[in-house]
Amino acid sequence: MRQAEVVIIGAGPAGLAAAKPLLDVGAEVTLIDRSAMLGGQLTKQTHMFFGSEKQHASKRGIDILKLMVEAIETYPNLTVLTETTVVGLYADKVVSCVKDDHYFKIQAQYILIAAGASEKSLPFENNDIPGVYAAGAVQTLMNVYGVKPGDRVIMVGSGNIGLIVSYQLMQAGVQVPLLLEAADTISGYLVHASKIRRLGVDIRMNTSIKRALGETSVEAAEIWQLDENWQGIEGTETIIPCDTICLSVGLAPLTELLQQAGAEVKYVRELGGHVPKINQHYETSLDAVYACGDVAGIEEASSAMISGHIAGIEIALKAGYTVANANDILPRLRHDLRNLREGPHGEKIRIGLKKLGVA
Ligand SMILES: Cc1cc2nc3c(=O)[nH]c(=O)nc-3n(C[C@H](O)[C@H](O)[C@H](O)COP(=O)(O)OP(=O)(O)OC[C@H]3O[C@@H](n4cnc5c(N)ncnc54)[C@H](O)[C@@H]3O)c2cc1C
Known part of the structure; x- marks a missing residue:
């Protein structure tokens, strides 16, 4: 069986944002996506983004993804598996994958689910x-x-x-x-x-x-x-x-893998459906299994990037790495996320997170 320190499932804005702080501290990261291209939903978004300037608002989604991929692609401690679908996740942190009709398993120490959502x-x-x-x-x-x-x-x-x-x-x-x-x-x-x-x-x-x-x-x-x-x-x-x-009638978080592994999930209508119960460190009820981005509640790419960034830092800290200025960066990121969720358009998310108990 292959071994990996950190496996990130999903290379959308959440997964890409999470990879960077982990790579920065020297963690061995395996980034898996079932698509041929990295970027998740950003690969099809030709419009100028709304959201926050800090998360590239007013750039096109396809240009944001280039910046995010460029920021990580040269790290020697990164392994990227594209056109690889994760078909199983087990509580002992074994991930099973299929690529080109070939089935293989990876034993991970830390897992981050950033699998996004499916359309209703x-x-x-x-x-x-x-x-x-x-x-x-x-x-x-x-x-x-x-x-x-x-x-x-x-x-x-x-x-x-x-x-x-x-x-x-x-x-x-x-x-x-x-x-x-x-x-x-x-x-x-x-x-x-x-x-x-x-x-x-x-x-x-x-x-x-x-x-x-x-x-x-x-x-x-x-x-x-x-x-x-x-x-x-x-x-x-x-x-x-x-x-x-x-x-165009909504998205549902892709929590099947988490449910298969036995993670606690709760149905929260405002967050799109079944979502994992996560703590303030983005860790699910399973030790060392984390979730961020749309899979943890349907929001936007800006929030997916911030939650990914936070989750990446939290995993690095849990793995015993020293993250420079973590005590400054984490509160700032949490503050940015709260800002994004302010106003009438954030109300649904605020209600949903409260129901989930992570507000
Ligand atoms: C039309 C449209 C316009 C939008 N416009 C904006 C906007 O202007 N501003 C904004 O902030 N947000 C916008 N969004 C929302 C934004 O795109 C999403 O919130 C964001 O992409 C979520 O990021 P994510 O990384 O959580 O998931 P995703 O981007 O969905 O990425 C998830 C990745 O996981 C992979 N994956 C899933 N399951 C598996 C598996 N089992 N094995 C391997 N890989 C897997 C998928 O292939 C995908 O690449 C828009 C969305 C749409 C559809």
């Missing part, structure tokens, strides 16, 4: 026919592979992802006549909503999709109005021609 779907008739996509898949098709998903898209969900992907679709020459939102308010930033409205997108509140129409692929969407309990109102149905239905 919606139950409606015909939601499995070709042409029904999740928003992240649409972003990957367009921004990573240069493929348009269709010519006329109905977007479902008015969070930042739905708003930004609508804009990117229009930049690619795709029509987005309609965006549906079940709630009575737009959940993303109004600046993004105003931008797509100016470009002609009809954002309809209290409305959702009833079914997709089409024999072999999407030919239209049947939509309907919702009552205050989000139940469809019979008689309000309208049929809108389209070839793509894009669902």
Whole structure:
């Protein structure tokens, strides 16, 4: 079995940020990602980031990832395993992986889970026919592979992802006549909503999709109005021609590996679903197994970077390394994280963390 001092599962902004302080102190780090490219969701984010200047706001996600990868790639104590999927995690800190049909195990001393999240779907008739996509898949098709998903898209969900992907679709020459939102308010930033409205997108509140129409692929969407309990109102149905239905209805933390290893998790709706119970050092209920970024609660890349940075330092300290100025850096990072979670957009996170007991 291979041996590793620290295994980081997931090379998105959280995992990349965690690797740096560990590499700086000389820890042997094995960074694993199932994708061919490092960067997680940043690989498909061509837009200028919102968030905090300290975490590269107003740069494009794809440029942020270059900076983060450049900051670690030359360290001799770094091993990177791409196109490698972690399929098992055990309480004795054994990680099992698959790469090119080859199965192998790694015995780690410390493990950090930074696996991010998966996209949620919606139950409606015909939601499995070709042409029904999740928003992240649409972003990957367009921004990573240069493929348009269709010519006329109905977007479902008015969070930042739905708003930004609508804009990117229009930049690619795709029509987005309609965006549906079940709630009575737009959940993303109004600046993004105003931008797509100016470009002609009809954002309809209290409305959702009833079914997709089409024999072999999407030919239209049947939509309907919702009552205050989000139940469809019979008689309000309208049929809108389209070839793509894009669902942007939230993300769920990928905690399966943690659950497999027996880590304590709790369902917290505000954090996206099941999340690990972590202490202030980002350690889960399993000794020397840590979690940070979206897997510990859906937030943003800025918070993923800060939580990764903190987790990396905490692991280094637990492993007995001396981290220069840790007593100054850690309170500053925690302060930055609190700042990001302030205001109305951070309210959900604050409630979620309180429920989890880590506020
Ligand atoms: C359309 C869109 C726009 C966004 N815009 C912004 C923005 O402007 N500003 C902002 O701050 N945030 C933004 N975000 C949010 C941000 O991208 C995420 O919060 C952030 O990427 C989370 O970082 P992470 O490292 O926790 O997870 P991810 O970026 O999801 O990375 C997780 C990594 O883990 C890997 N992985 C998962 N499971 C395994 C496994 N079993 N084995 C091996 N590897 C695995 C995945 O391949 C992935 O590379 C946006 C998100 C989207 C979808």
